[in-house]
Amino acid sequence: MLHVQGVIAHGISSGGRGSDDGDAADWWRNARQHPPFQGARHEDARSSSAGGVARATNGDPVPLSALAGPRIAYRGAVTESVLLALAIGVLVGVAAAVLLVVAWRVVRLSREMGTAAERATYSTLHLASQAATHVRGGLDTGDPQRAVRPLRQLLDCRVLALADDHGILAIDAGPADQRLADQLRATAERLAAEVRAGDRPQVFRGIDPTGRGTQATDAVAAPIIAGDRTAGAIVAFSPTVRPGLVRATGEVAEWLAAQLELAELDASRAALAEAEVKALRSQISPHFIYNALTAIASTITTNPPRARDLVLEFADFTRYSFRRQGDFTTLADELRSVDSYLQLERARFGERLTLTLQVAPEVLSTVIPFLSVQPLVENAVRHGLEPKPDGGRITIRASDAGAFALIEVEDDGVGIDPERLRGILAGRPSADHVGVRNVDARLRQLYGDEHGLVVETNLDAGTLVRMRVPKSQPQNTTAPLSRN
Numbered sequence: 437m438l439h440v441q442g443v444i445a446h447g448i449s450s451g452g453r454g455s456d457d458g459d460a461a462d463w464w465r466n467a468r469q470h471p472p473f474q475g476a477r478h479e480d481a482r483s484s485s486a487g488g489v490a491r492a493t494n495g496d497p498v499p500l501s502a503l504a505g506p507r508i509a510y511r512g513a514v515t516e517s518v519l520l521a522l523a524i525g526v527l528v529g530v531a532a533a534v535l536l537v538v539a540w541r542v543v544r545l546s547r548e549m550g551t552a553a554e555r556a557t558y559s560t561l562h563l564a565s566q567a568a569t570h571v572r573g574g575l576d577t578g579d580p581q582r583a584v585r586p587l588r589q590l591l592d593c594r595v596l597a598l599a600d601d602h603g604i605l606a607i608d609a610g611p612a613d614q615r616l617a618d619q620l621r622a623t624a625e626r627l628a629a630e631v632r633a634g635d636r637p638q639v640f641r642g643i644d645p646t647g648r649g650t651q652a653t654d655a656v657a658a659p660i661i662a663g664d665r666t667a668g669a670i671v672a673f674s675p676t677v678r679p680g681l682v683r684a685t686g687e688v689a690e691w692l693a694a695q696l697e698l699a700e701l702d703a704s705r706a707a708l709a710e711a712e713v714k715a716l717r718s719q720i721s722p723h724f725i726y727n728a729l730t731a732i733a734s735t736i737t738t739n740p741p742r743a744r745d746l747v748l749e750f751a752d753f754t755r756y757s758f759r760r761q762g763d764f765t766t767l768a769d770e771l772r773s774v775d776s777y778l779q780l781e782r783a784r785f786g787e788r789l790t791l792t793l794q795v796a797p798e799v800l801s802t803v804i805p806f807l808s809v810q811p812l813v814e815n816a817v818r819h820g821l822e823p824k825p826d827g828g829r830i831t832i833r834a835s836d837a838g839a840f841a842l843i844e845v846e847d848d849g850v851g852i853d854p855e856r857l858r859g860i861l862a863g864r865p866s867a868d869h870v871g872v873r874n875v876d877a878r879l880r881q882l883y884g885d886e887h888g889l890v891v892e893t894n895l896d897a898g899t900l901v902r903m904r905v906p907k908s909q910p911q912n913t914t915a916p917l918s919r920n
Contacts, residue, residue: 563590564691571692574699575668580606587670591684594653595673597624598692604628605668616653619645620673623655628669631657635666637686639677656682658689662696705881724780724814731783746783749776757807764912767834767841768800770809774832777810781817788827789817795834799841803909805878811871812845812901819869820849820899828898840904848898857891872901879903 563586570583580598584606588596595617597607604625609617623645631638637658644652654677660668670692672685728750735743753776756769771793782789813830821828833844852869860869861876876889883905893899 560590563587568695571695572699573702574696575600575605577699581608584608587688588672591672591681591688593672593674593681595620595624597621597628597671597673598668599625599628599671600668601632601666616645616651616673619651620653624671624673627655627657627671631659631669631671632666635659635661637682637689639682641677643673656685658685660689660692660696662693662700667693667696708881727784728780731780735783742783746780749779752776753780757810762914763806764803764909764914765806766800766914767795767802767804767809767843769914770804770807771795771800771832771834774810774813777813778817778830785821785827789821790827790829792829792831794831796836798836799834799907802841802905802907803912803914804841804843804905805875805882808875808878808903809843809845811875812903815869815872815901816845816847816849816899819852820847823850836907837904839907841907842902842904844900844902846898846900851895851897851899852891852893853895854893857893861889861891875903879905 566586567583567590570579572578575598584596584598585608587598588608588610594613595607595609597620598605604621607617607621607624620643623643627638627640637656640655640657642652643655653673653675655671655673656677657669657671659666660670670685670689672681674681728746732743732746732750735746753773756773756776778789778791782791809832813832816830821830828848831844831846833842833846835842857869860873872889872891880888887904890902890904891899892902
């Protein structure tokens with residue numbers, strides 16, 4: 437208001453016409469109605485308070501509409517600054533969010549991977565597991581070349597060679613050292629032969645395979661001692677062999693020796709399993725053979741076609757039982773042998789022996805250990821039904837149990853004393869139930885203790901024997917059964 441009053445007073449006094457009150461009043465009303473009036477009022481209030489009225493350079497009063505111009509420009513500048521500040525704030529916020537997400541992922545990854553010690557442990561065990569797959573069967577039957585690569589990474593050396601009694605089995609190097617590995621092959625064979633004569637790692641300095649002094653390297657060789665014999669050696673080449681590499685190479689050699697001992701143990705188990713199968717074959721009772729031939733002879737004159745059928749059944753049974761190839765068979769082939777056996781026993785028992793067979797077709801191709809069902813059926817006949825004056829029934833079931841085939845042999849014979857059966861399965865010497873004990877031991881050895889026989893029995897209550905085998909056994913193959 438100070439500015440407006442000054443302008444009015446000046447307009448009256450400058451013209452010297454105090455009588456122009458009407459013009460001044462009109463000007464005042466127009467000024468009040470002009471939109472920038474309120475904004476201009478504050479700017480010129482500051483100039484009025486400084487002791488003067490806003491004027492043009494020629495001394496004339498400045499219209500209030502002209503005073504509003506700077507205010508409009510000032511407002512635009514403020515708006516652009518605010519928008520720029522907001523944009524910068526948004527960018528900073530987005531960058532902070534991205535950093536938080538990255539940090540969260542890093543923390544999550546570190547938690548998943550564990551500490552540095554945990555990652556080192558995992559890496560060591562993973563490489564050892566990769567190598568073990570290819571030496572588990574022994575140095576001569578496995579894949580040494582694929583075993584050496586993870587072992588070289590484990591030792592962190594330039595070149596690693598693996599040798600047995602006859603020479604270098606495999607040698608591995610990084611991509612940049614392939615030529616060096618070829619040059620070091622003869623040297624590695626010489627060092628391996630030298631260290632096999634001792635019982636501890638040896639260090640060799642200044643090895644120059646080229647003879648020009650351009651690729652001199654050190655080496656550490658360690659013997660692989662399995663049991664009481666030296667099976668081979670490993671030779672690690674590095675620019676400088678330090679005590680840590682010497683100790684690590686010795687540990688790897690001992691680990692390889694342990695793998696070879698396990699391979700020998702597996703071979704012993706396989707030989708034992710074969711011996712047990714031979715024992716089962718030898719347990720085929722001479723008494724049964726005598727009875728079968730007697731039954732055949734008794735039908736030759738009275739029923740020649742029946743005698744012929746029994747001879748063929750006897751031939752099939754003996755051919756299957758004494759075959760020399762394969763430790764495994766299919767359930768279908770095993771049941772054919774069981775049927776031949778029961779046909780011969782039925783010729784002796786007559787109506788006293790009844791057979792019930794309940795087999796799901798989808799399990800007929802299941803691979804099972806050779807002679808694993810027939811001994812159970814023979815045990816049911818000899819120790820369950822034969823002592824029973826009226827004979828009885830044998831029921832064979834084979835059903836699909838998901839990933840397993842469930843096979844059961846049940847009889848309603850005289851049963852077995854549970855305590856006596858427990859001792860038989862535990863391996864106590866006994867002339868009876870040898871087949872049951874043998875089948876139980878083989879199942880446990882092949883598939884684990886949880887796959888041993890399950891026997892439910894009591895005196896005068898019959899016997900139920902249950903076995904469970906995996907339906908998928910790609911590692912176990914069956915030998916073709918010849919029927920010529």
